[in-house]
Amino acid sequence: MCTVTFLPKGASSYILTSNRDETPKRAAHVPQAYEVHGKEVFFPKDPLAGGTWVATDKKQFTLCLLNGAFEKHHHKPPYKLSRGIMLLDFFKYSNVQRFVDQYDFGGIEPFTLILIEDKGNLSATELVWDENNLHVKSLDATQPHIWSSSTLYPEAVRAERRHWFKLWLETHDTFVQQEIIDFHKTGGKGDEWNDFVMNREGKVQTVSVTSIEKDSDYNMVYEDLLS
Template sequence: MTFIAQTNAQYSKFITMCTVTFLPLNNTDFILTSNRDEQRNRETLPPAEYVEDGVKMMFPKDKIAGGTWIGASSKNRLVCVLNGAYKKHEKKNNYRKSRGVIAKEILKSTQVTDCVKDLNLNQVEPFTMVIVDWNEKLQLYELIWDEVKKSFKTLKNEPKIWSSSTLYSDNSKRLRKSWFQEWVHSNDFNVKNILQFHHSEIGAKEQAVLMKRSYVETVSITSVKKEENSITMLYEDVIHSKKKEVQF
C-alpha cells in the first residue's frame, strides 16, 4: 500500500521513542512510566518474564530487533531507552547492535557503573537511557551516547521528564516539561494519576504527551512501580486497547 511505503520511508528518517517520567515515592520506591512513539504497525510482544544468563527479567519485546525499550530485572534494576542523544541525528542504514539489546545487557549486569564503563558503543545509534538501581540505595542514572562520546551521570531522586530528541525540539521539550511540572504540583504520586498525564492530549497533537502524527504515534504506555520488594509492570497497547499487568 502507498501509505505503508511512505511511512516506512519516513520511519528511516524519523526513528522514534518516546516520553518518560520518573516519580520517587520515598527513599526506596518509585514509578517510571514510558510512552512509546512508533509506527502503529511495528509488532511488539506484551511484557513477559524471561531468563537470560541466569538473570530473571521482565519486559515487552520488539519483535524486529529482539530487544526492549523498558525492562526490569532480578538485579534490582530498571532500564528505559529513548532514541537520540542531545539533538536529532541522521539515521544510518546499518548499526552494529540494537539499543534494546544493550538495555538487556545492563539489566543483566552485576554492577551497573562497571557495565556502563565497559560498554562498547561504536556503531550504535545515539540514545538516552534512564537507569534506576536499588541495590545499595535508590539511585537514578542517565546514560547518553551521541555517536562520539558516552556521558553517564547520577541524577537527583526527584520528579523528572524526558522527551526523545528525534521527535521533539528544544522548545517542545520545554513546553512538555512545564506541563509535567504543573502536574507534579497538582497531583498525588500514584500510577493512576501519572497514567492520566501520559494519556494527556493537551496542545497540538504532534507535541502532546499522547502524541499522534501522520507517520508515528503513541502505540503503548508502560508504567513500572517498585514498592518494597515487588515490581509491577502495567502495559497498555494503545492501538488495540489491550492491557496486561505483570509482577515479580
C-alpha cells in the same frame, strides 16, 4: 521510548512510566518474563529486533530507553546492533559502572538510557551516547524527572513538555501509578504532533504506555493504545 517520567515515592519506591512512539506497524509483545544473561527480566519485546525499551529485573534494576542523544541526529545505517538489545545487554553486568567501563557502544545509534538502581536507597543514572562519546550523569533520585526523545521533539517542544509536567506536579502531593498513567495519556494542548499521546498522520504515533511501580513489590502496567 519517547516520553518518560520518573516519580520518587520514598527511599526505595518509585514509578517509572514510558510512552512508546513508533510506527504502528511495529507492534510489541506484551510484557512477560524472559531469561536474559542468566537473569529473569520482565519487559515488552520488540518482535523486529528482539529487544525492548523498558525492562526490570524486579530486584535491583529498572531501565528505560529513549531514541537520540541531546539533539536530533542523522540516521546513518547500518548500525552494529539494536539499541533495545544494548539495553538487555546491561544485565550481563553486576553494576552500572562496569557497564559504563566495559561495554562497547561504538556503532550504536544515539540514545538516552535511564537506569534506576535500588540497593535499599535509590540511585538514578542517565547515559547519553552521541555516536562518539558516552555522557554519564548521576540524577537526584529524590526528585521527579521527565525526558522526551530528541529525535521527535526539538528543544522548544521538550521545554513545553517539562512545563506540563511541572504543572501536573503542582497538583499532586502524592504519586499514584494510575494518575501518572492518565497524565501520560492526556498531557498536552490538543496538538496531535507533540502531545504526550501523539499521532503524526499514522506514520509515527504513541502505540503504548508502560509503567513500572516499585513499592513493597513490583507492578508493571502495559496499555496497548492501538487495540
